[in-house]
Amino acid sequence: MRPTDDLKSRVQNDWTAATDHPFTRALADGSLAPEKMAGYLQQDYLFLDGFVRLLASVIAHAPTLEDAVPAAQFLALITGPENTYFLRSFDALGVRADAPAASEARAFQDLMAEARHSGRYECMLAVLVVAEWSYLEWATPFAGRVDDLPFWLGEWITLHTGDAFADVVAYLRGQLDQVWPGLSAAERAHAEDLFIRAVSLERAFFDAAEAGFDVAR
Ligand SMILES: Cc1ncc(CN)c(N)n1
Numbered sequence: 001m002r003p004t005d006d007l008k009s010r011v012q013n014d015w016t017a018a019t020d021h022p023f024t025r026a027l028a029d030g031s032l033a034p035e036k037m038a039g040y041l042q043q044d045y046l047f048l049d050g051f052v053r054l055l056a057s058v059i060a061h062a063p064t065l066e067d068a069v070p071a072a073q074f075l076a077l078i079t080g081p082e083n084t085y086f087l088r089s090f091d092a093l094g095v096r097a098d099a100p101a102a103s104e105a106r107a108f109q110d111l112m113a114e115a116r117h118s119g120r121y122e123c124m125l126a127v128l129v130v131a132e133w134s135y136l137e138w139a140t141p142f143a144g145r146v147d148d149l150p151f152w153l154g155e156w157i158t159l160h161t162g163d164a165f166a167d168v169v170a171y172l173r174g175q176l177d178q179v180w181p182g183l184s185a186a187e188r189a190h191a192e193d194l195f196i197r198a199v200s201l202e203r204a205f206f207d208a209a210e211a212g213f214d215v216a217r
Contacts, residue, residue: 002173002177003176003177003180003181004129004133004173004176004177007126007129007192007195007196008133010192010196011195011196011199011200014196014199014200014202014203015134015199017203018134018138018199018202018203018206019134019137019138020138021138021203021206021207021210022210023036023040023206023207023209023210024138024139024142024206026210027142027153027156027157028141028142028145028149028153028157029145030148030149030150030153032153034093034150034152035212035215036209036210036212036213037089037093037152037153038089038090038093038094038095038215039099039209039212039213039214039215040209040213041086041089041090041093041095041152042090042095042096042097042099042213042215042216043099043101043102043104043105043205043208043209043213044086044105044205045086045090045097045099046099046101046105046106046109047105047108047109047112047205048078048082048083048086049109050108050109050112050113050116051078051112051128051131052075052078052079053112053113053116054112054115054116054124054127054128055071055074055075055078055128056075057116057124058071058121058124058125058128058175059071059072059075061119061120061121061124062121062175063121063179067175070167070168070171071171071172074168074171081159082159085152085155085156085159088151088152089151089152089155092150092151092152093152094217095215095216095217096216096217098216099213099214099215099216100216102208102213102214104201104204104205104208105205107201107204108201108205111127111194111197111198111201112127114194115127115194118190120187120190120191121175121179122176122179122180122183122187122188122190122191123190123191123194125172125175125176125179125191126176126191126192126194126195126198127194127195127198128172129169129172129173129176129195130195130198130199130202131198131202132165132168132169132172133169133172133173134199134202135160136160136161136165136166136169138160139156139157139160139161140161142157142161143157143158143161143162145157146158176191
């Protein structure tokens with residue numbers, strides 16, 4: 001079994017809860033209240049800050065230029081079209097971009113900083129694999145629904161579906177699978193711990209979004 005499949009199988013409960021969640025089902029069928037999407041996006045914009053730094057660290061730690069290029073191209077997408085999606089959505093929803101962090105966003109920021117500061121490529125990848133693979137899984141079944149949705153819902157699905165995004169997930173998983181056999185037991189345990197905590201935080205983030213984050217105006 002691929003190491004990344006094995007890691008996922010160890011947290012199947014949280015994984016399923018995070019990738020088949022009432023929040024994303026409501027997002028995809030258009031019944032999600034704009035206020036709830038606004039609160040989610042404000043908190044996710046704080047997530048994005050730590051994510052960009054973590055992805056930049058993966059680029060810095062990739063073993064070769066060839067290994068780094070797909071991450072660098074993905075970083076351009078995140079800081080380009082995804083960043084402007086957030087800003088256009090805040091504008092359309094009438095909310096500010098700089099909300100105070102809720103505990104779920106802070107916990108994710110802390111985890112990403114921990115992975116980055118570990119200086120370990122596999123630890124950085126473990127968190128990125130969870131973040132992107134789980135989003136590909138929840139969004140893919142809804143790829144055909146985007147045309148009927150307001151852009152702040154539909155484009156969020158589009159950003160996390162399609163061949164190019166599936167290639168990003170395949171690349172991140174491939175990098176982690178590739179380095180895994182060369183790791184010691186302690187190094188594997190460290191990366192696995194980050195993977196498990198990241199899945200749990202993905203679930204908690206959607207639970208909190210469904211309950212409704214406070215919205216800053
Ligand atoms: C919390 C979270 N996890 C993952 C993603 C996917 N980029 C995201 N936007 N936000």
